[in-house]
Amino acid sequence: MxxxxxxxxxxxxxxxxxxxxxxxxSFLGLSNDPFYQRLMCQAEKAAQNEKERLALQQYIKLHYLRHHAxxxxxxxxxxxxxxxxxxxxxxxxxxxxxxxxxxxxxxxxxxxxCGGYRALQCMETDQQSQPLCRTDQESLVVQEEVWKQVMDDLDCCDGELDRVDFPVCAECSHILAFNQIETPGYRxxxxxxxxxxxxxxxxxxxxxxxxxxxxxxxxxxxxxxxxxxxxxxxxxxxxxxxxxxxxxxxxxxxxxxxxxxxxxxxxxxxx
Ligand SMILES: [Zn+2]
CATH class of the missing domain: 3.40.50.1220 (TPP-binding domain)
Structure with missing residues (x-):
């Protein structure tokens, strides 16, 4: 300086x-780490669509950040x-x-x-890209316990993504993503x-x-x-x-x- x-x-x-x-x-270390590589591959296969793949990757990246920042x-x-x-x-x-x-x-x-990892949101939007689902009038899920539970699951999943429970929207039951600019329907x-x-x-x-x-x-x-x-x-x-x-x-x-x-x-x- x-x-x-x-x-x-x-x-x-x-x-x-x-x-x-x-x-x-930069997440450079993530792509060289066998544990995260394995999870990323499974996310690729398990996701039903592009949105879900993005959300699963976000949870894996957050886990990496919390352990290997x-x-x-x-x-x-x-x-x-x-x-x-x-x-x-x-x-x-x-x-x-x-x-x-x-x-x-x-x-x-x-x-x-551009947002971050401090809130979750549903990715469903109407034709004007406006959010479709609101739970109790709130469009963001800010309770830390929700994503912290996923972090705990990832800690003990032994590299098996299907052992992890991901939170879903109370309205449409689709997986919740993080409130970030790259998330479809960013709120x-x-x-x-x-x-x-x-x-x-x-x-x-x-x-x-x-x-x-x-x-x-x-x-x-x-x-x-x-x-x-x-x-x-x-x-x-x-x-x-x-x-x-x-x-x-x-x-x-x-x-x-x-x-x-x-x-x-x-x-x-x-x-
Ligand atoms: Zn929803």
Missing amino acids: TEELREHIAKAQMVLVGIGKEMEE DRNRLDAYKSLAELLKGKNYFVVSLCTDDLIFSSGLDESKIVAP EEGYLSQWAKYKQWLQGTLNRKLCVLELGVGMEYPMVIRFPVEKIVFFNQNAFLFRVHSRLYQMAEELKGRGASIKSDPVRFLV
Whole structure:
């Protein structure tokens, strides 16, 4: 991490952090692990259709994350939490691996618009892609016990996926998937209340000394972090942007002198 960044953060009144896909778990180890390979093959065979296959893979990936999460990434989040200690910050993350939630960062100051593993949903939708099923008026299942039971089953399944009970929708009896952007019929209500908080926080950055730190944000969903951040820094004369990315670290011409490009993998940069 550069001394320049530490100085900017120390002086800033507010800090906005954007986290992109370069920070996300790659699951490289999963494809080299015989236990998970076996489960993935069985998921392929057991699934009745594409949706079900995706859901089964999500449960297997979550199990992997809970047991084999990349140490370096976890350390990177810890140093980010350390860096932001005592600051007025907000974090927007495009990652769906939920590693950020074990970092010590304040959950009430994080928004993850691509979802993650903290809620389940039914994948059935009508022709307008609107959710079909709602249980007790709720479209998300947020009780941890529901997916934790699957994790326990996977722990003792001996590599046999048919020994695992997967939760199903109370309305249509189809398997529940995780509330993530890649899930068909993604239910955005999972993050919208945090998004509203973030928008409100952003309004408060006007004319404040703002430090923006972009970590591994490439061109995936550029309307969520990359483009808005450039606009914020352009219009706020007291803002400064640090853009850390291994390839897409370039700064727009209009922001010359208002930001620093750092060519680095964000995980390596932080630890
Ligand atoms: Zn359903």
